[in-house]
Amino acid sequence: MKAFSKYWSIFQITLINSLAYPGELIGRSLMIIPFMWVFYQLWKVTFNAAGAEIISGLTLRDTLWYLMLAETIELGRPPIARTIAENVKDGSIAYILNKPYDFLWYQFSAAMGETIFRAILNALFGGLTVWFLVGAPKHIEGFLIAVPAVLGAWILHFCINAMIGLSAFAVEDVSAFTWIYQKLAFIFGGMLIPLDFYPQWLQTIAKTLPFSSAIYGPARLFVTPTLELFISVISLQIVWILVLSVILVFIYRRGLTQLTVNGG
Amino acid sequence: MKTLQFLFAIWKANLQSVMEYRVSFLSQMIGMMLNNFIYFAIWIIFFDRFKDVRGWGVSDMYVTFGILASAFGVVSVLFGNAFMLSEIIVKGRLDYYLSMPKPVLLHAVSSRMIASGMGDFFYGFLSYALSGYFSWDGLLRYVLAMLLAATVFAAFLILTQSLSFWFGMMSNFSNLVLNAMLTFGIYPITLFDNYAKIILFTIIPAALMGAIPAEFIRVFTWQSLSQLLIGAIGFLGLAIFVFRLGLRRYESGSAIQVEV
DSSP: HHHHHHHHHHHHHHHHHHSSOHHHHHHTTHHHHHHHHHHHHHHHHHHHHTTTTTETTHHHHHHHHHHHHHHHHHSSSSSHHHOOOOOOHSSTTTHHHTTSHHHHHHHHHHHHHHHHHHHHEEEEEEEHHHHHHSOOOOOHHHHHHHHHHHHHHHHHHHHHHHHHHGGTTSOOOOOHHHHHHHHHHHHHSSSSSGGGGGGGHHHHHHHSHHHHTTTHHHHHHHHSSOOOHHHHHHHHHHHHHHHHHHHHHHHHHHHHHHOOHHHH | OOOHHHHHHHHHHHHHHHHHHHHHHHHHHHHHHHHHHHHHHHHHHHHHHHOOOOOOOHHHHHHHHHHHHHHHHHHHHHHHGSSSHHHHHHTTTHHHHTTTTHHHHHHHHTTOTTTTTHHHHHHHHHHHHSSSOOOOHHHHHHHHHHHHHHHHHHHHHHHHTTHHHHHOHHHHHHHHHHHHHHHHHHHHHSOOOOOHHHHHHTSOOGGTTHHHHHHHHHHHHHHHHHHHHHHHHHHHHHHHHHHHHTTTTTOOOOOOOOOO
């Protein structure tokens, strides 16, 4: 319990810190508005051209609310890989390592603290935009039901991004990995097109990968909040979190053996 | 002529600087090409399912995506500081450029090369080659359209970031309009109604970076060429005017620093 309280304190400090520059926070969150507007234009034309009210089980309204939550998850998360890579490259990791807390738990608590208000504001601006364009979500309770899955999505994002950040132990620059990860998440996570609209063979592949648990799962759960889907999304997330956490800890320990601290 | 020589000297120095870390340079370049390819796969999936958006198909997307990537790449490689002009102004780092006997704006924006831009630049050509619209005269139009689109883009960056002379740090606003420019530029222009199109030619000139150059590459028309030329000259003129106007308000940072 005591161990947990220090990470809770780190989380609280970063959470309060993220409010230090409200203009910055709001300005960043406004980006979701043009995205949602463009999505609306694209999908309105697409649904009209298809001459269908429902495509693969989703209406235009469902699709827009799905994309709103997917964008909220993506735009809400802080640049964990870059932060960790900087810690490794500039040596500041050494200052964290000699403190009485675990490096990975520290980064996780700080990242979650940064995420909360970003995500709330993105959901607020994105939600208002979509509400104005297509009306209220069909299942407003889906917001609450999707919350655990959104938390699971952020944990998954953290595991993968921390791995990318720690690769700075081996390579000079990790930015290429972060771009590629982001785009893989776009495709296999169903970030711009819901996975339901993909060809069947690609859906099958995408739905088993961790990217779909990090974006598609929570967003689909929000528009279709059924018990079966909730169990399926959460259980797949747990499996991927366990697998990726083990790999992350392994990479972290391997990385530490390569670390040389020259004082200073 | 002397200015051109000066520019070539700066670009050469920038290239040598990024090539100092070859692995990083190559990983950024190849990584960006891969990144663009994976991103474009989304459009392939989309058009595989929905075929066309008001007459706009996947081949049109190849050309639009390609020209946008190349124009973005040209600005990143040759005028990388255009993305950071706001920060340079606010932190008083223009002092360095003001003390030199060269055009301040040109010197400032060309003093940095973003290595990943090289990946964007080459990817654009690849995308055009795969579009099914490739022809040798089309390639010449591609190069011309890329230069004009890059001019519009660089001017847009300078214009929005120069607002820092009046409003201080504008990184959020700059990011917002940059993202809007790239997002709107990449989507089929047939999606938008006439009011939206007016915005896409003026306030956020994304049409002059994506749809119009793509149209010009596919088929030569005097209309699209004149739209591009007027856009490029007009936005560049406006950007230089606003920067010069803002420069009168500039306050020295009095900071001693080394520009690297």
